[in-house]
Amino acid sequence: MSVGLLEGSMPTHSLTDALAETLALFEESGAPQTTSEVADRLELGRRSTYDRLERLVEAGYLETKKAGASARVWWRPSGSTGGSATEWPGDRATFEALVDAVEEYAIFRLDAEGRVRTWNEGAERIKGYEAGEILGEHFSTFYTEADREAGVPESNLADATEQGSTEDEGWRVRADGTRFWANVTITAIRDEDGDVEGYLKVTRDMTDRREYEQRLREERDFTRRVLETAPASIAVVDAAGEVQTANGRFDGRFGAATDEHGIDGLTVYDEAGDPVPVDERPYRRVFETGDPVADWQCQVEFPDGQRQWVSFNVAPIAEGEGVERAVVATQDVTQLKEQERHLERQRDEIRAELGEIFARIDDAFFALDEEWRFTHVNERAAAMLDRSAGELLGRNVWEAFPEAVGSTFQEQYEHALDRQESVTFEEYYPPLEAWIEVRAYPSESGLSVYFRDVTERKERERELVRYETLFEESKDVNAVLDPDGCFRHVTPSASNVLGYDPEDLVGERAFDHVHPDDVETALSAFERMVENPDYEPKVEFRFAHSDGSWVTVEALGRNLLEDPDIAGIVVYTRDITERKEREDELEESRRRYQTLVENFPNGAVALVDRDLRYRTVGGTTLEGYDATADKLEGGQIREALPSRLVEELAPRYEAALDGVANTFEGEFGGRWYRIHTLPVRDEDGDVFAAMGMSQ
Known part of the structure; x- marks a missing residue:
């Protein structure tokens, strides 16, 4: 049925929601609008907007003409929605039969007083009244109590009488008391003398469309909130490089550079410092291939001449065939x-690895509303939480993750939302x-949460702590001295080995703590090392412990005055006090046994250390072996003796x-010997040590 017979505005019922949304932007006989103006109001690309406008022109709703070389303007001609009083078609019975068959619209007549005179199937479906219930009733029954008190029904009839027809949108009431959002057109019906004999009222249930438009607004608000809370500069650009929308961070950072020529106006250099042509930039590749670009790094020169390193992430926005817009972060x-x-x-x-962890920017993200329900979950968050976005959206975060109840996560999230911090x-x-490292940003409508796994960094930090602990417990003390011999840095192990807090030694002259009998040797080696960077001496000397005792150390020095990171003399020292005491004891024993060795009758005596090295040898050696005391002392058994003796x-x-x-007897060189080995x-x-005696 052509409902256009009923009233001027009714043909719009055949339009799709998209075309109806576009047509709604034009007022009858209003000012012409350019394609760009309409695209901005719809938040669409120019190509999609142009297609919609052409279809409206073909359908007769709009007119258009070129303006300038390539621009075009569009307007809604006068009379496109009707406006004159409606005349009944000639065949009234046929007309009313057609009206009764319409189910998408409530179409009925009112008398001059506003009482319902006819009722069609569409009216029964939309308003819930059967014909017998409503015929004769005043049409104000369909209005809300507030509208009735405000005189809206009477005002609508008056407007229709004066203007020929009137259109209104608002809440209407069904028979069961429920409400629906209605688009209503009332057209005055006049007799042959021009007097109003009634009205034609057409009502369309627009609840679904209104809810759809509201969802669109909510999605746009959500998108804007995400853009503004994201810790990045984000913009949406079209294929020409024009910035269609951007968050505050992008405007504050790139606004001046993109005002005239869009994002193509940025001056970009690659890592080598060479200019990057516009057609080689990442967002251009996205429009050509449809593939996203991640972490494309370059240098951007700003109007003040300063260059900064910037990482680009670009993702296409699919709209029909091809890519018309892209998100640039x-x-x-x-x-x-x-x-x-x-x-x-x-x-x-270690610090390099930590730097790489800090450099990661692929954060997981989710958004919560004021009731702690998930409203958005990105892929990274879903992967980390081991839940799909579909499982989480609409669920309460504390019900989905009961382990987090009462934890720091709940405490911090509630603090952020309650205090808006x-x-x-x-x-x-x-x-x-x-x-988990978390950054949470509150807003009036909820919470945006960015988080990342920092376990690897934590493990590295613990490794550093363990390393420092081992360093403090070490018996090696390392220090950096200036050319005058004063401490500039001392490792924490000085407390364990020497009894000093490292900070107490910094600034003091190292040789003031060296034993008087050892100062000359240690100082001489140090001064030679300062003069000759290639000289790396190893010196033993005694260093004063904080308790007044002396610690014998072995020191190795290196001249690193030319190293910009050190710029000093590095001294590596090791506590060898116990070793020196052992050596002194061994020497004392060697002297005590020397007399015995030299006067041992009819045999030989030897003193051997733990390395099986001869410390003292005397007496008569074994017959038939060319092994004198001079040859044996200082040598190891396995090197100094024949293999049979070694065994x-x-x-x-x-x-x-x-x-x-142990005591044993054996034949060596044709003579029998009794050999004793015993501990010392x-x-x-x-x-x-061990002693061996042979007779």
Whole structure:
């Protein structure tokens, strides 16, 4: 049925929602609008907008003409929606039969007083009244109580009488008391003399469309909130590079550079410092291929001449065939670039790994409304939480993740939302077995949460703590001295080895703590090292402990005055006090046994240390072997003796060093010998050498 017979505005029922939305932007006989103006109001690309406008022109709703070389304007001609009083068609019975068959619209007549005189199937379906219930009733029954008190029904009839027809949208009431959003047209019906004999009222249920438009507004509001809370500069650009919409960060950062020529107006250089042509930039590739571009880094020169490193992430927005718009997200990575260079200079592997972790910007994200329900979950968040977005959307976060109830996460999120303050924190989440870094940004309608897994960084930090702890417990003390011999840096192990807080030594002259008998040797080696960078001495001397005792140390020095990171003399020292005491005891024993060795009758005596090295040899050596005392002293058994003797003596000396004495007899060089091996102990009863005697 052509409902256009009923009233001027009725043909719009055949339009799609998209075309109806577009037509609604034009007022009858209103000012012409350009394609760009309509596209901005619809928040669409120019190509999609142009297609809609052409279809409205073809349908007779709009007119158009070119303006200038390539522009075009569009307007709604006068009379396109009717406006004169409606005359009944000639065949009234046929007309009313057609009206009764219409179910999409409530179409009925009112008398001059506004009482219902006819009722069609569409009216019964939309308003819920059967004909017998409503005929004769005043049409104000369909209005809300507030509209009736405000005189809206009477005002609509008066407007229709004066203007020929009137159109209105608002809440209407069904028979069961429920409300629906209605588009209503009332047209005056006049007799042959021009007097009003009634009205034709056409009502369309627009509730679904209104809810759809409201959802669109909510989605746009949500998108704007995400844009404004995102820690990045984000814009939507069209194929010509024109910025259609952008968040505050983008406007504040790139606005001046993009005002005239859009995003193509940016001056861009690659990592080598060479200019990047417009057609080689990442957003251009997105429009050509439809594929996203991630983390494309370049240098951007701003109007003030300064250059900064920027990372570009570009994703296409699919609208029909081809790509008409794209989302451009940028991050200032200048500081990260500087940190990378610094880490390269330091050659610090652990800190380099931490730098790489900090450099990651692929944050997980979800949004919550005021009732703590998920309203958005990105792919990264779904992967980290091991839930799909479909499982989470609409659910309460505390019901979905009961393990988080009462945790730092709940405490911080509630703090952010209650006080409208952003929060940043790190917390371990047992279900994920991970440390999570969280940044939460509140708004009046909910909370936007960005988070990332920082477990690897935490492990590195713990590794550094363990390393420092081991360093503090070490018996090695390392220090950096200036050319005058004053401490500039001392490792924490100085407290364990020397009894000093490292900070107490900084600034003091190192040689003031060296034993008077050792100062000359240590100072001479140090001064020579300062003069000759290639000289790396190893010196033993005694260093004063904080308790007044002396600690014997072995020191190795290196001249690193020319190293910009050190610029000093590095001294690596090790506590060898116990070793020196052992050596002194061994020497004392060697002297005590020397007389015995030199006067031992009809045989030989030898003193062997734990390395099976001869310390003292005397008496008569074995017959037939060319092994004098001079040749044996200082040498190891396995190197100084024939293999047969080594096989007999080595295991017995090792047993003696373990505290077990042994006696055996053997034939060597045609003579028989009795050989004793026994342990040699210090004053505390500890074995420090072995003695062998042969007769």
